[in-house]
Amino acid sequence: MSFAAPTSDDTVPDPASRMALTTPAQSPAAGAQLLMRLALGLLGVLALLALVIGLVLWQRVSGMQEQLARQSADALAQSLEARTLARQAQDVVRDTAARLSLAESRVAEVALQRSQLEELMQSLSRSRDENLLVDIESTLRLALQQAQVTGSTGPLLAALRTADQRIARASQPRLAPLQRALQRDADRLRASASADGSEAMSRLDELLRGIDDLPTVNALPARSGGTTDAWQIEPVADDAPLWERVLAAVRNEARSLVRVGRIARPESVLLSPDQAFFLRENLKLKLLGVRLSLLSRQIDPARSELAAVTASLNRYFDPSSRRVQVAATQLQQLQLQIRAVEPPRLDDTFAALSTAVAGR
Numbered sequence: 001m002s003f004a005a006p007t008s009d010d011t012v013p014d015p016a017s018r019m020a021l022t023t024p025a026q027s028p029a030a031g032a033q034l035l036m037r038l039a040l041g042l043l044g045v046l047a048l049l050a051l052v053i054g055l056v057l058w059q060r061v062s063g064m065q066e067q068l069a070r071q072s073a074d075a076l077a078q079s080l081e082a083r084t085l086a087r088q089a090q091d092v093v094r095d096t097a098a099r100l101s102l103a104e105s106r107v108a109e110v111a112l113q114r115s116q117l118e119e120l121m122q123s124l125s126r127s128r129d130e131n132l133l134v135d136i137e138s139t140l141r142l143a144l145q146q147a148q149v150t151g152s153t154g155p156l157l158a159a160l161r162t163a164d165q166r167i168a169r170a171s172q173p174r175l176a177p178l179q180r181a182l183q184r185d186a187d188r189l190r191a192s193a194s195a196d197g198s199e200a201m202s203r204l205d206e207l208l209r210g211i212d213d214l215p216t217v218n219a220l221p222a223r224s225g226g227t228t229d230a231w232q233i234e235p236v237a238d239d240a241p242l243w244e245r246v247l248a249a250v251r252n253e254a255r256s257l258v259r260v261g262r263i264a265r266p267e268s269v270l271l272s273p274d275q276a277f278f279l280r281e282n283l284k285l286k287l288l289g290v291r292l293s294l295l296s297r298q299i300d301p302a303r304s305e306l307a308a309v310t311a312s313l314n315r316y317f318d319p320s321s322r323r324v325q326v327a328a329t330q331l332q333q334l335q336l337q338i339r340a341v342e343p344p345r346l347d348d349t350f351a352a353l354s355t356a357v358a359g360r
Helices: 015-150 154-170 173-195 198-213 242-257 273-295 299-316 322-340 347-358
Strands: none
Touching: 015 154, 015 347, 154 173, 173 347, 198 273, 198 322, 273 299, 299 322
């Protein structure tokens, strides 16, 4: 580069002014270089950035590939495991189906056995109930016969109470009517226990004891204490004169020897002392027959025997005697009492037993 020579008029410029003079000429090249440098720097930065981004992307892609590979391997393992589980599940399903079919068959067998067992239990229950009913019926009939023979309702009441307890232990609702019938019959027997013949027996015993003391129509007057049942002896005072006492004794003796009266039944007057003894024994036998008839609950024979005893009493014994009158009254009371006595009956119980045995 060349510079013009300074003139005399010109002053020597300082360096600053020279730089100012030279800068405009050098600025385009420096700017270009600067731009190139900036561009290169920018390119380098971009390349470095691209390289970093590529590395990052490559790492991510690699990680994704590894992850995909792991997921694929996991999925394959899971699919294999799922297939294995599916096969096992199929095996389990088949096994379960087989067991279910076996269980169903066994349940069907158990249901059949249960139905058979229920039928057997019902049959046993019916058989037990039938045996119970037959046993109760036979026991009650035996107790009823015993009560009719002996005249005592105690064994029959005990049999009814025992039957009631056995039915209560059986706990069968269909036997409840039978239990109520047993209770009704037991209450009726207890209510009629006062008419069981005990009072009649006492009256019969009293009659048996007094038969020997009953005077017959043709009996001689017995002197006991100065009075008899048929004759009145004339009393004499102790301070009476002797002739009065002798006259009274003769008169009384004559009265005892001679009797005047109307004969309505000649056979009773012609009765000898031996025949009177056998008459009393016959009356005792008849009264004992009445007793046996009452004990065996045979009402009609007892009534006929009492009627025969009453007829004999009215025919052969003195109706004016107080003892005969008391005996006749007792016989009438016995007739009325025997009409009220009825044999024990178990109609409600036997009807309920028949219904229970029929199963209705």
